[in-house]
Ligand SMILES: [Zn+2]
């Protein structure tokens with residue numbers, strides 16, 4: 001996916017792609033690259049956890065993982081802050097198995 005970068009009002013870097021106002025991050029299996037953007041996650045203590053959650057999700061994509069329907073799984077697709085905040089911070093059993101098959105479990 002082609003993506004672009006711009007600055008939010010608070011000066012933080014935002015990334016976005018075609019048809020999106022912003023992305024929480026972007027991960028690609030091709031090239032095994034992942035990036036997370038913290039611009040939309042507010043300030044204070046939750047910022048680190050939210051940014052880490054985005055980084056884990058995008059790193060999962062870079063390793064070849066796909067989206068999940070399990071709301072507790074960090075690989076759940078989320079396109080708004082409410083669903084992003086609600087999902088878990090770790091991988092479900094299915095995705096842990098996928099990581100184990102890759103030698104990463
Ligand atoms: Zn995703």
Ligand SMILES: [Zn+2]
Nearest residue numbers: 068073092095
């Ligand atoms: Zn999962």
